[in-house]
Amino acid sequence: MLTVEQVIAAQKAQLGTVFGATAKAYEGLEKLVELNLQTGKAALSEIAEAASGALSVRDPQQLLAFQATGVQPTVEKLTAYSRRVYDIVSATNTEVAQIAESAAAEAQKTLISSFDAAVKNAPAGSENAIAFMQSAVSAANGAYEALQKAVKQAAEATEANVQAATATAAKAAGARAKRAA
Numbered sequence: 756m757l758t759v760e761q762v763i764a765a766q767k768a769q770l771g772t773v774f775g776a777t778a779k780a781y782e783g784l785e786k787l788v789e790l791n792l793q794t795g796k797a798a799l800s801e802i803a804e805a806a807s808g809a810l811s812v813r814d815p816q817q818l819l820a821f822q823a824t825g826v827q828p829t830v831e832k833l834t835a836y837s838r839r840v841y842d843i844v845s846a847t848n849t850e851v852a853q854i855a856e857s858a859a860a861e862a863q864k865t866l867i868s869s870f871d872a873a874v875k876n877a878p879a880g881s882e883n884a885i886a887f888m889q890s891a892v893s894a895a896n897g898a899y900e901a902l903q904k905a906v907k908q909a910a911e912a913t914e915a916n917v918q919a920a921t922a923t924a925a926k927a928a929g930a931r932a933k934r935a936a
Contacts, residue, residue: 782847
C-alpha cells in the first residue's frame with residue numbers, strides 16, 4: 756500500500772511535471788510571439804518598399820515585371836515563416852512530450868513497486884487475484900508502449916508530410932513566378 760509520504764511525493768512530482776510542461780509551453784509561445792513580431796516588422800518594411808516601387812511604375816510592362824519579381828520572394832518568405840512556426844511548435848511539443856513521458860515512466864515505476872509491495876504482503880489464498888492484477892498491469896504496460904509507438908510514428912509521418920508539402924509549394928511558386936516573368 757502507498758504510504759502518506761509516497762502519496763505526497765507523487766503529488767509533488769506531478770505538480771513539478773505540470774509546471775515544467777507549462778514552462779516549456781510558454782517558452783514556445785514566446786518564440787512564436789517573437790517570430791511574429793519580427794515577421795510583422797519585416798512585412799511592414801517590405802510593403803512600404805513595394806508601394807514606393809509601385810508608384811515608380813510608368814507603363815503596363817513595368818507593372819507586370821514588378822509583380823513577377825515580387826511573387827517568388829514572397830512565397831519563399833511565407834514558406835520559411837511557415838517552416839519556422841512548424842519547427843517551434845514541433846520542438847515545444849517534443850519537449851512537453853518528453854516531460855510527460857518521463858513523468859509517466861516514473862508513475863509506472865511507482866505503481867509497479869507499490870504493486871510488488873502489495874503482492875509480498877498479500878494474504879494466503881490470493882494467488883488468483885494477484886495473477887489477475889499482474890496480467891492487468893502487463894496489459895496496461897503493453898497498451899501504453901503501443902500508444903507511445905503510434906504517437907511517435909504519427910509525429911514522424913506528420914513531419915514528412917509537412918516537408919513534402921513545403922517543397923511542393925516552393926516548387927509550384929517558383930514555376931508560377933518564372934511563367935509570370
